[in-house]
Amino acid sequence: MTWEKNMKTASAALAIALVTVPAFAQNVKITPLGSHEGELCANDRATLFEDPTGVRILYDVGHNLTGADDPRLGDIHLVLLSHVHGDHIGDQKLKAPGAGTCTNSGRVPAGPHSMTAEVAAAKNAVLVMTTDMGSFIGAKIRTITGGKPITPCPQSAGVTNVPVATSCRSNTHLGGAFIARAPNASQSVEITIVYASHANNVPLSLLSEAQRANLGSDGASLVIGPPTGYVIKFTNGLTAYLSGDTGIHTEMKTVVNEYHKANLAVLNLGPSAGTVMSGAYAMNELVRPASVILTHPNEAVTEGGVLRPASRAAALIKQLKSATPHLAISGRTMEFDGTGKCVAGC
Numbered sequence: 001m002t003w004e005k006n007m008k009t010a011s012a013a014l015a016i017a018l019v020t021v022p023a024f025a026q027n028v029k030i031t032p033l034g035s036h037e038g039e040l041c042a043n044d045r046a047t048l049f050e051d052p053t054g055v056r057i058l059y060d061v062g063h064n065l066t067g068a069d070d071p072r073l074g075d076i077h078l079v080l081l082s083h084v085h086g087d088h089i090g091d092q093k094l095k096a097p098g099a100g101t102c103t104n105s106g107r108v109p110a111g112p113h114s115m116t117a118e119v120a121a122a123k124n125a126v127l128v129m130t131t132d133m134g135s136f137i138g139a140k141i142r143t144i145t146g147g148k149p150i151t152p153c154p155q156s157a158g159v160t161n162v163p164v165a166t167s168c169r170s171n172t173h174l175g176g177a178f179i180a181r182a183p184n185a186s187q188s189v190e191i192t193i194v195y196a197s198h199a200n201n202v203p204l205s206l207l208s209e210a211q212r213a214n215l216g217s218d219g220a221s222l223v224i225g226p227p228t229g230y231v232i233k234f235t236n237g238l239t240a241y242l243s244g245d246t247g248i249h250t251e252m253k254t255v256v257n258e259y260h261k262a263n264l265a266v267l268n269l270g271p272s273a274g275t276v277m278s279g280a281y282a283m284n285e286l287v288r289p290a291s292v293i294l295t296h297p298n299e300a301v302t303e304g305g306v307l308r309p310a311s312r313a314a315a316l317i318k319q320l321k322s323a324t325p326h327l328a329i330s331g332r333t334m335e336f337d338g339t340g341k342c343v344a345g346c
Contacts, residue, residue: 034330090115132225237338
């Protein structure tokens with residue numbers, strides 16, 4: 001009968017809709033927060049990740065925010081810091097959105113606490129970083145808030161539910177994992193701290209007056225534990241490798257690729273830690289992700305939102321074999337599915 005046929009057709013359409021609609025909600029959203037909207041600029045570092053369950057992660061604030069109240073931030077549940085060099089911990093902040101040039105953004109001192117600490121304090125965020133760096137940033141937060149010491153986060157069955165009531169530390173070391181879960185979510189986000197081949201000395205401006213006097217005359221500073229990268233396993237299956245500042249190393253293959261099976265890489269391009277050829281080799285032969293987001297360029301990569309052909313990023317892109325490259329364009333939200341493919345905002 002006609003009505004039976006119509007009912008079957010409607011039921012089939014509803015079934016397709018029920019299967020299809022959640023797929024759009026299963027993407028991880030990745031939004032670079034740089035100095036100039038619509039560009040990838042020299043000092044760009046900060047990246048915002050949002051899991052489908054709502055967990056929001058800020059990675060390496062750098063010099064890219066105007067303050068802890070930067071309207072681009074929104075809710076932040078977890079703050080990640082790869083190492084304490086000034087351009088990552090945030091010893092400076094943007095003077096204003098779009099200030100300066102793409103080659104040299106307009107910045108001012110961020111004060112004695114760092115933008116990392118300021119943001120974590122304002123957002124009541126979890127510090128997901130090595131215990132050494134977490135303790136250092138935690139002491140800054142305590143000074144900002146005038147509150148109690150920043151202690152390890154509360155857990156239930158090894159999981160921290162976010163948002164937390166007040167800032168706390170992941171209390172993890174190199175190789176350790178921190179697991180966070182959003183309200184009413186059945187799955188969790190897992191963040192593992194991985195090796196990086198770099199340095200980790202803190203800017204003198206973030207040390208006490210006594211420490212500055214003691215170390216400054218020798219051109220030295222304090223090392224706050226090892227530098228790091230991260231592997232984030234999102235609930236949709238996406239596994240993202242955040243390289244941090246690093247030269248190539250064997251754990252890119254053994255740990256990041258073979259063990260964690262990362263299918264997305266967020267690769268720092270700073271020339272102090274690597275070259276175009278070493279970066280390409282790391283992606284082609286060691287990490288071997290489906291996609292790679294290029295960030296931390298230390299040069300103006302785009303002009304008018306278009307890739308500059310003479311940039312190092314353009315040279316690296318030419319060397320990639322199978323990974324699909326994406327530029328960390330400030331303010332542009334990219335969405336990645338569980339296979340590491342960019343499906344929107346690409």
